[in-house]
Amino acid sequence: REREKKDYIDLSNLMASIIRRPVLLLTVAAVLFSTVPVSNSIPFILFHDKCSGGVGNFTQLLSNLSGSPGSCLEIGNGEIDTWFMPLMHQANEACEKVKMMKELSQGYNIVAQSQGNLVARGLIEFCDDAPPVINYVSLGGPHAGIAAIPKCSSGPICAIAEDLMKLEIYNDFVQDHIAPSGYVKIPGEMTKYLDHSKYLPKLNNERPDQRNSTFKNRFMSLHNLVLVMFQNDTTLVPKETSWFGYYTDDGFDSLLSTQQTKLYIEDWIGLKALDDVGKVKYVSVSGDHLMIAYNDVVKYVVPYLMA
Numbered sequence: 001r002e003r004e005k006k007d008y009i010d011l012s013n014l015m016a017s018i019i020r021r022p023v024l025l026l027t028v029a030a031v032l033f034s035t036v037p038v039s040n041s042i043p044f045i046l047f048h049d050k051c052s053g054g055v056g057n058f059t060q061l062l063s064n065l066s067g068s069p070g071s072c073l074e075i076g077n078g079e080i081d082t083w084f085m086p087l088m089h090q091a092n093e094a095c096e097k098v099k100m101m102k103e104l105s106q107g108y109n110i111v112a113q114s115q116g117n118l119v120a121r122g123l124i125e126f127c128d129d130a131p132p133v134i135n136y137v138s139l140g141g142p143h144a145g146i147a148a149i150p151k152c153s154s155g156p157i158c159a160i161a162e163d164l165m166k167l168e169i170y171n172d173f174v175q176d177h178i179a180p181s182g183y184v185k186i187p188g189e190m191t192k193y194l195d196h197s198k199y200l201p202k203l204n205n206e207r208p209d210q211r212n213s214t215f216k217n218r219f220m221s222l223h224n225l226v227l228v229m230f231q232n233d234t235t236l237v238p239k240e241t242s243w244f245g246y247y248t249d250d251g252f253d254s255l256l257s258t259q260q261t262k263l264y265i266e267d268w269i270g271l272k273a274l275d276d277v278g279k280v281k282y283v284s285v286s287g288d289h290l291m292i293a294y295n296d297v298v299k300y301v302v303p304y305l306m307a
Helices: 002-020 022-032 054-066 079-084 087-100 116-126 156-167 172-177 179-183 190-196 213-220 239-243 271-276 294-305
Strands: 044-047 070-072 108-113 133-139 224-230 280-285
Touching: 044 054, 044 116, 054 070, 054 294, 079 156, 079 179, 087 116, 087 179, 108 116, 108 294, 116 133, 116 213, 133 294, 156 172, 172 179, 213 271, 224 239, 224 294, 271 280, 280 294
Parallel strands: 044 070, 044 108, 108 133, 133 224, 224 280
Antiparallel strands: none
């Protein structure tokens, strides 16, 4: 057990060192994978809250390991707009940006991290006349919602945003101005959630009288859907939301697996249809939110960027 723990710590440190020292690693990776023909590969885009620093380095790492050209797609003003631009606006901006990228016109793959997954899915489901998404790799995505107010670390404005969400998450002002409010889903408050939440119910086709077959068909068109859950995730509550698992509508006492949810059983977005033909990969990795080991990146992410 001690050896396993040490191996995991070593892998985490390796991933951290990748972000801190990208030049050395990318040089090595470029040599190791130089035989992969980039020009014949399907391009990919990465979604997170910003593209500078570690996220940009991670995009380049994935490109070098897979041999596929990659771009980090930043929405608005990076981290600030991630919190304060409504998710529907973020998805619309992503839609317009993707349609302008000629290199994606024949199809592309997506890697998304955390909240970026909801923007990525909005792009897949809502974007008209967009190029097709082939493979979609989700790292720690809050697909079924979260039952706790997320933390924001960008200064005093974030503290105010957190306080507003704690007061009344389904208030119209909060929904219109604080992005994470669009996927907070409090068990036991489903009527409020369905009536006032302005993003996730639409994304997941949860409103019985508003289910959209176009959204479902677009999601079902994926060739592969890779759902990565972090076993020690302390950001997403519950962590199983990364696999579309969630609490029952009545409260926090029972946690439903993916296959036990109404979204899956009644197949509101096509997840069951994808799963039935083997196109969904449920991956569980060690670590806290987005703390993925290098070996896991190579095993679970890179292969879906090479197809």
